[in-house]
Structures are given as structure tokens and as C-alpha cells.
Amino acid sequence: MTTTALSRYADLPALVGLMTGDEKHRAAAESTLDVLWVLYDRVLRVSPETADHPDRDRFLLSKGHGPAAYYAVLAAKGFLSVADLRAWTAYDSPLGHHPDRVLVPGAEIGSGSLGHGLGLGVGTALGLRARGRTGPRVVVLVGDAELDEGSNHEAIAAAARLGLGAVTAVVIDNRSASHGWPGGIAARFEQEGWSAQTVWGRDHDALEAAFAVRDPRTPHAVIARVQPKE
């Protein structure tokens, strides 16, 4: 791949900059950047070579808004090329302002309308379990404002009752929900039977440790707090 020279965490701002044209310090402020890096660099067992393997780990970007950091991480890990990034949002580009799984190599779902990823993740986990595939995990990234959508709460309520330990939700909390989440986001998952952990969303070791929590019957939520949205 052409991206081997741009495969480090330190390269992500440059990769993001290829798309947004933003200055590098702006690119580094992408709320999802560190979580995505830790997932693809340390947690998920998936690579371009195993992108279609039935036992791969699945990452579902439910919060499809602002996907530049996602595309940058996919490029750093060899799913996308630098040329792909340069052409983003052009008519023929596989990369739009919201990702389309049919067009983006490595993208498990298409997203953009908020509140769809957790339901798809619950279904994915059920499908894996029905086939006896207990290895793969299903990680769904949502935003704190995205949790406004009621569809999330159908999925959150059902996931633990159905014993879906394969599911991990990571909530990027930049306090952008208009009406907030009094009492905290973690408590809402815990009330529904999930385990939950709140960490600083820029601390790679803390994120890795939070993602290491797995129980066969209990879904897990990682609340990744980052700087409040400006």
C-alpha cells in the first residue's frame, strides 16, 4: 500500500489534512481520533487482509458525522490509500461526508443518520452467536448527542437482556447533547445491565485498558470524555 509511509499515530493529522485542508492542530482535535487509533492499533483484530473474514472483529461507526479521522485511521492501517483521501467527497470518491459501507473498504456499516449503529451492532452480535462464533467482538462508536435518538435506547435496553457480551459501545462524550445527560452517560448503560467505564478519551493506555474489559454475557460501554465541542 502507498500508505506505509504514513502509518503512525503522528501521521494522522497529516492524513486528516489531506481531506479537510485544515491546519494540523485543528485535525488533531477531531473528537474521535484517539479512540479510533487505539481501537485499530491495539484492540480490533482486523486488517485489510482479514476484512471479510467471518471471525474478524467488527467496528461500526454509528456517528457517521465528521468521518475524516476514521478515514485517516483506515488509511494509516492500509484499508484506504492516500489517493482515496485526496479525492474525498468528489463525485466518484468512495469517501463522503458520511461513510458508505458499500464504497469504503473496511467500513462495516454506512452511517450518517444518527442512531442506527447500535441496532445493527446488536444484530451483528446475534448473528455471530447464532453461528457459534464467540470470538469476534462488535464495537460501536456513538456520540453523546447521538444518544438523543430513541433508537439507541431500544438497542441499549435489549443488548444486556439478550446477554450480548460481544458488544462494546464507545461513547465519544464532548458534551454536545443539547439537553445533556444528567446523572451521566455510564449510569444509563449500567441501569440497563451493561458494565461501563468512563475514561479520558485522549489517554491511549486508559482507553486500551477500558476496551480490555470483556464478559461473555455482559455488554460493555466505554465513555470516552474529550474536550467539549466548541
Added chain:
Amino acid sequence: MTATVETARTDTRTSGRAARPGAVVPQPMRDAFARAVDEAMDTDPRIAVVLADISTDRFAGAAARHPGRVVNVGIREQLQIGVAGGLALTGARPVVHTFSSFLVERPFEQVKLDLGHQGAGAVLAGIGASYDYAGAGRTHMAPGDVALLDTLPGWTVHVPGHAEEADRLVRASLPGDDRVYVRLSEYGNAAPGPAGSGLVPVRTGSPRSAGVVVAVGPMLDRVLAATEGLDVTVAYTATPRPFDRAGLNRLVAAAGGADVLLVEPYLAGTSAHEVAAALEDRRHRQRALGVSREAELRKYGSPADHDRAHGLDVEGIARSARDFFLL
């Protein structure tokens, strides 16, 4: 969900001719669907059933035999479709079932995005049709289901007119990975309609005939009764999507007049654009009968009452046919 709705189901099995021409016959399509899926699950490991508290009794046996392959998500229809999409992404063949109103209308964006946009397939099997549970009122009526799905590409829509057709069409839908909607009803025709894809002529008019009547699913018997004695071709389909444009064009070419009367059990005119596309090479007239778009009918009673109100009973169809064909 009300007890009224559950008790409205019927286990009547009827065969042979109707008591009077065009009489509506109870058809246990929900049972036929459940039995077909239950049996297919024993041989096809891809099939996974996703329920939302409706008809769970009918899948209790399958759930016991196939752990993990019958999932009841509770009264959560957005999740129901999302789960189907996720299942399909793992290679499963989801079969999704509840009332049509809660299957297609309530989670419509999930149908659009979690299935279509993901490139994922599923078999959606809805009950209730336009007003099977007339006493339950507007909330349990889905006359717009087919029109809504018609806004999305790639859907096959089956509208069986008999339980045996429901069985056949459900079984044929299970092996694929496409998007299929089966519109199950508890009311239909006395005998199964002719098998075969596309529009099948049931009664063929003379070369000087007035035109073609298209009867969809449960409309067949009443259309035959209503057009008895008229020189028209009556063609039947239980699969209005994809619509058999070429077949309609052929039938119209063979008829004396290029006039098409469309009789559908859902929103009037749902297939009008298909008829127009099928006949774009010739001057033609068309009239579309179905559930009225004019106003919400705030009435209860029975399905027969609603058929009458929408002009979908034998008398109403006969009146429209004579008027339209100028006979």
C-alpha cells in the same frame, strides 16, 4: 396490542368455490407463513427470525429447536429492523415479522438504511394488511405499506391471495439474500391463484374486448365476479413488485382497447406509475381502485365494511368497471 386483535385471527381452512361469487374467504396466511419458516429452519441454517412480541407463540417450537435463531426484541420495532440488518451482515437470512404498520411504517428509516443502504437483505412478513383488524382502527391499518416500499429500490413485494400462495411465496423467498416484503392477510380468494411469475391472464377477453383488469392478490375473486359478463381480460398477480410491465403491454396489445383497470388491496393508484410505464408506447386510459387516499376513514366494523366504503366490494368494483370501460 389488544386482545381484540389476537382473537381476530382465524384458523378456518376453506377450499373449493366460495358460497357466492366474489365472496371473501378467510385465509390463515399468518399460520401458513409461520409453518413455512418453521420447517425451512430445519434445513437452512441461515434463517433467523426476528420478532417484536407478535406471533411469538407460533415460533416457540423453532426457538426451542434452534437456540439463538429466533430472537424476540420486545416491543422495539426500530431495533427489530436494525437487528435484521446486522444479522444479514453476518450472512444470516433474517425473517422479520409483526403488523405491517409497525414493520414498514414505524421503522421506515431503518428499512431504508439498515437494510437497503447497507446492501442487506431480509424477508419482511407483515400482517394486518389494509384493514384486516378493522375494529382495531387506524393504528393497525397499513394501506400505504406497498406505496412506501415503492419509494425504495430493489424490493420484491408479494401480496398472496390465498394461504397456499403465502406458503409458496414465503418458501421461495427464504433462500435468497434480497429484500422481500410479504403482505399477509387473513382474507382472500376461495382457491389459490394461478402460479407463475408476472401477470397471468385468468379470463381472456375477445380481440374486441374493452381492455384489461389487473387484480392483485385478495382482489381476484371479487374482480372476477364484478366483471362477469364484461368482455375484458382479467389478469392476476400476487407479486406486484417488480411489476410485470412487459406482460401488461402484451395483454393490452391483444385486447380490443388499451384501457386498464387496476384493482389493488392497498392505497389506490399504488401501481398507477407502473401501468403508465408499461404502456408508454401507446395511448391508453387507466383507472386505479384501492383504499381511498382522500380522507382518513375513522370507522371500525369489519373488513367487509371497509371494502364497501372504498368501493372494493363486488358491487363497487362492478360499478367502477362498467363506468370506466363505458359498458
